[in-house]
Amino acid sequence: MTYFSLSLVLESRALSTYERLLEGEALSIVISPVSDEVVIATDVPGENIRVDWREVKLTAYLPLQADLGRLRDDLKSAHPSALKDISVEIVSSEQTAKTLNNQVVPMQFGKSLRISPRADRKVDVPDHGPTVYLDAGIAFGSGTHPTTRLCLEWLEANANTAPINFLDYGCGSGILALAAVVMGHSGYAVDNDTQAVDSAVSNRDFNQIDANKLSVLSVPDWQRKRSSLSGSFEVVIANILAGTVIDLRCELIEMLKPDGIIMLSGILVDQVSSVRSSFDEIKFEEPVENDGWVRLVGSLG
Ligand SMILES: C[S@@+](CC[C@H](N)C(=O)[O-])C[C@H]1O[C@@H](n2cnc3c(N)ncnc32)[C@H](O)[C@@H]1O
Numbered sequence: 265m266t267y268f269s270l271s272l273v274l275e276s277r278a279l280s281t282y283e284r285l286l287e288g289e290a291l292s293i294v295i296s297p298v299s300d301e302v303v304i305a306t307d308v309p310g311e312n313i314r315v316d317w318r319e320v321k322l323t324a325y326l327p328l329q330a331d332l333g334r335l336r337d338d339l340k341s342a343h344p345s346a347l348k349d350i351s352v353e354i355v356s357s358e359q360t361a362k363t364l365n366n367q368v369v370p371m372q373f374g375k376s377l378r379i380s381p382r383a384d385r386k387v388d389v390p391d392h393g394p395t396v397y398l399d400a401g402i403a404f405g406s407g408t409h410p411t412t413r414l415c416l417e418w419l420e421a422n423a424n425t426a427p428i429n430f431l432d433y434g435c436g437s438g439i440l441a442l443a444a445v446v447m448g449h450s451g452y453a454v455d456n457d458t459q460a461v462d463s464a465v466s467n468r469d470f471n472q473i474d475a476n477k478l479s480v481l482s483v484p485d486w487q488r489k490r491s492s493l494s495g496s497f498e499v500v501i502a503n504i505l506a507g508t509v510i511d512l513r514c515e516l517i518e519m520l521k522p523d524g525i526i527m528l529s530g531i532l533v534d535q536v537s538s539v540r541s542s543f544d545e546i547k548f549e550e551p552v553e554n555d556g557w558v559r560l561v562g563s564l565g
Pocket residue numbers: 403404405406407411412415433434435436437438439440454455456457460483503504505508530
């Protein structure tokens with residue numbers, strides 16, 4: 265298949281605005297620094313010191329049917345003083361996958377969980393602890409995006425429980441579900457994008473995880489199973505976008521065990537209150553933020 269690759273060079277202060285504009289349409293978004301130059305931002309004097317790249321390149325992969333004319337107008341008017349350059353190329357899926365594969369870099373979450381590119385399986389020593397070998401392909405979920413990182417950090421910090429049954433709704437590459445499985449749990453991974461489902465299955469197989477431990481399903485297949493699984497998950501994860509998470513509210517809550525935990529990600533700071541008020545039966549812990557994105561964890565009150 266062939267895609268548009270839309271690249272923006274922008275000041276990092278405008279990054280979340282542009283991510284938000286593109287998230288609805290992009291199959292995947294990759295962010296990289298333009299140079300080593302950084303800015304240091306201090307929200308409160310002496311606290312919350314952030315080091316950001318001054319300028320970043322954001323590359324969004326878009327389907328050919330995307331309305332590029334409208335999108336360009338929206339992008340140009342969103343934050344004109346921060347947008348330095350905008351360009352579009354047509355790329356094949358092979359090129360796209362190659363670019364994105366490079367984005368899986370070895371990462372460690374907490375004390376033990378590791379995400380590594382598939383190629384590292386040959387060189388890793390066996391006693392590294394729980395490790396997911398990943399090829400994101402063109403699916404979202406290489407581990408570098410703050411929304412994914414927030415979920416991986418929570419999974420790692422809460423790994424020392426008895427094995428649980430989890431649902432990862434909007435699984436992308438399968439990264440969160442695979443991380444949960446290598447830490448001893450089992451569950452379901454669901455996505456409405458067939459390429460994400462294919463990617464998650466391929467990553468599950470590469471990690472030699474049995475389909476009984478992790479069932480990867482398209483949304484239609486999930487809908488056929490859903491009623492038999494309602495109320496059976498100790499943990500329900502949805503790292504999608506605030507609007508979609510709100511639309512899926514009933515379905516996500518229905519899947520929780522009475523004492524189950526729900527983890528929502530893909531939420532921007534200014535969307536937290538609308539998500540919290542939509543999920544009014546959930547008692548949420550304090551939100552946790554990373555680079556403008558927020559993780560919400562809660563349980564039925
Ligand atoms: C932000 S990505 C998260 C991927 C991965 N779970 C992670 O944490 O990196 C969101 C995923 O949700 C999927 N998605 C979006 N809307 C959905 C819906 N209504 N039902 C199921 N999946 C959906 C997208 O295809 C995408 O793969």
